[in-house]
Amino acid sequence: MRILSSIAPLLLLIGGSLAKKAQTDSYEEFNKLAQRSSPIKLNDATYASLTTAPRNHSVAVLLTALETRFGCQLCQEFQPEWDLLGKSWTKGDKTGESRLIFGTLDFADGRETFISLGLQTAPVLMLFNPTVGPHAATSPEPSRYDFTAGPPAAEQVHSWLSRQLPNRPHPAVKRPINWLRWASTITLVLGVGTALVSASSYVLPIIQNRNIWASVSLIAILLFTSGHMFNHIRKVPYIVGDGKGGVSYIAGGFQSQLGLETQIVAAIYGILSFCAITLAVKVPRMADSKTQQVAVVVWSITLFLVYSFLLSVFRVKNGGYPFSLPPFM
């Protein structure tokens, strides 16, 4: 970055001196720069010289606001993707056949440009088509990328650019191999493997413990049947207000639910299942008749009450449901 910033004024000088001589040569200059580091970091002056009207190259400029004080989440998230795209495009097109220059103009360096374009939001991605040369477009107006769908991946922007630039090579996005991640994954796998083998005398009883497997399976089943996957896919809110300052635990409507609601339902199912298990398995094994009688009464009443409550919750979801049990009528 520091090298760049020292080069930029130099480049300006060159650019300014060459501008009059041969306007079309500005591409060569910028391309040389881009070979060193793409996307090029622009400022007001370089932006102007890069996008001035008679140009025989395309320019893709990202106008962004990276400084933290602007709090532009989208800019921050998109920047690495944009850098990756610029880098891999320029690398894949060494000869400059596509005649596309990538540039980034941060608000800190290009306040004037932002004002002159009347930009209120960032990021903005503009593609300037060439006005002269074989790929000249009819309209000098740049086309804009639509950021409404959240931060796009480099591939998405790549396909947008490819559509805008027909009959030219479109070097594919090459994601660098994340060596660190591979290394850490392999180390982790080996480490865990070693740990398991060396601690097998402690781990094996846990793995082979039927109680643990039973409880894990039951919890998983309870989660799935109480709509956890729906929460996961639809990203429902955990809890919402009821508009009167309180909280509503149950979402109205058959096809919607809240995070807390599913947990309540899972708990209800859990209690009901536990009662059933106790009645079926535990109680007949009680040796003392008094204890057994108390246990049966307690658990079957709990079962009845909780089931009645479940039905009343379900009636909230489905208004026309006709069945209920006392006491939650």
Add this chain to the structure above:
Amino acid sequence: MAAKTQGPAVGYTTESTRTLLRVVILCFIAAAAISSRLFSVIRFESIIHEFDPWFNFRATKYLVANGFHKFWDWFDDRTWHPLGRVTGGTLYPGLMVTSGAIYHALRTLTIPVDIRNICVLLAPACSGLTAFATYLLTNEMTTSPSAGLLAAVFMGIAPGYISRSVAGSYDNEAIAIFLLVFTFYLWIKALKLGSMLWGALCALFYGYMVASWGGYAFITCLLPVHALVLIAMGRYSTRLYVSYTTWYALGTLASMQIPFVGFLPIKTSEHMPALGIFGFIQLIGFIQYVRSAISGRQFQTFLVTILVATFGLGLLGLVALTSLGYVAPWSGRFYSLWDTGYAKIHIPIIASVSEHQPTAWPSFFFDLNFLIWLFPAGVYLCFQDLKDEHVFVVVYALFGSYFAGVMVRLMLTLTPVVCVAAAMAASQILDTYLSWKSATPVEEQEAPKKVKGGLRGSEKPNVGIYSNLTKVMVSGSMLVYLLMFVSHCTWVTSNAYSSPSVVLASRMPDGSQHIIDDYREAYQWLRQNTKEDAKVMSWWDYGYQIGGMADRPTLVDNNTWNNTHIATVGKAMSSREEVSYPIMRQHEVDYVLVVFGALLGYSGDDINKFLWMVRIAEGIWPDEVKERDFFTPQGEYRVDEGATETMKNSLMYKMSYYNYASLFPAGQAADRVRGVRIPDQGPVLNTLEEAFTSENWIIRIYKVKDLDNIGRDHANAAAFERGQKKKKPTKKRGARVLRVD
């Protein structure tokens, strides 16, 4: 019902009486299962329901009329115009062949029966068989005499299964669920006995299942997972080896006979677990043999290491082959089960189908009622014994509930295991509390031996229940729950799952039933008033119905095999007339059909589905169709005065609201679905003319105008027709001259 008959303690019931009782009860269960599915036939008539069944019905008619070989080679040029569809090679023929066979069998018995009635009643008939298969499967799981019967009752009337098998829903699932349960039963049987015969039978029914339903992949994945879990638990046995290899070898061969499946079993990822476990089990078999021949502790450790390493290497190899493109990656529909966000981004057509949505908890309770909380209890009971077959129930329960949570339609595959597990729990409770024998206290010194690896709480001996009061209490409340379950199922079936959706029913103010029959009215109109080969363009949902009821060629239908073609229709619907007209001309479209519910308040109409058309079209032409343009700057999807220009100019909007305001007094036009006022000045159509609108305006059909006779564009011609004089630029004429020769 089941509880009354068990009476194991009663002396005079001999074995044969019990068998007789069982048969009678099973017959009653089958009768209950069938009759609870007949609501729609009684309320409406014997009619095929919904969308896909209409295709199956059409294919069955073709099969019956033309014979099996022609059906196998059927190229259908009346769908997907102008592409056509190799129907014989792209469908699961099991359903059609089954009904065709029944039809011919009845014919040979000189019972004259309409093929339509066979198609309508096939699903209820199969549900009786499913109940029986569930009975067999449950009997393999437990020794309790009542569990099987309870499971059969549950399966017979559980709404989760009824939802796909009422009379008239002539879909693949109708027979597939029976085959699914029966294949599982045969698998358990084969595994228990280590019998090649049962394994071969299992493969046979697996082949039938593959021929019937795309959901066969559930079996293809579940059996290897079961085998793998057994191996991991150290329960490899020759029984497992024999049953698995028999099933895999024969079953794969059988499945490859279906043209639609073909070589997929060795090429796609969803079949790879079965193939991998097949190879793995060979290796284990070999090592077991070596181990039995050679002793030596170190050698055995070495072997185990080899085993684990081979497994890991095999997995790596599979990943490598997939990434290199030799093995097809998971197809979209399967992949979206794991990566749940995948479909929404990459395949909107899958995400657009309502039955592919995730399941909210009320649906589980709605479809399974009290079984949903008996189900975990039943799974817990499986952990008590944890024999091989119980492991199967546990594995099935875990996968089934995961899949059912991700996709609403997979509730269907969960239902059988819920019924089995819940019946095990219910029968355990009923057996314990309905026994007349009072408990006898066990002597103290008879200390129970600690069984290693058992469940906590089940080490002590089962003594039974002492007090009669508690017995009455528990069995009484169980009876209440069972009765409520029956009434719940009846209520759900009657209210939610018995609508043919081709015919709608509503209540008049005086409580009498009013039938809304717009669909059939419109399709009948098409059949009688249009040319035999008039192409009808509509959204793909109605393709099968138009093909089945109106017998007219369609551009796209519910098969959805060609996303681009569907996107083309989406683009035509969501673009301006000037853009749509050339598209329609290129596809030789004669009529366009839209579904419009605003007058009646019918919410499943095309305007509500419109955004999916836009999204699917945008996937192919991102520069020409943009979803954003259909939303107002405030981000609302509006159809009233404030609708965006793109929305107002789209063909779909114009066709829906054309002349709609003229039904109402000025300023009163309202859309009852979206609950908004519609502007009095309706849209203007230039390239289409209204051909037909059904009684309640649900279906509107437009005819595509021919090119103008004198070469004007349509906007001009239509303006002229309306009497709007076009301001002609006054031509400068030269001075009049006489003709000079």
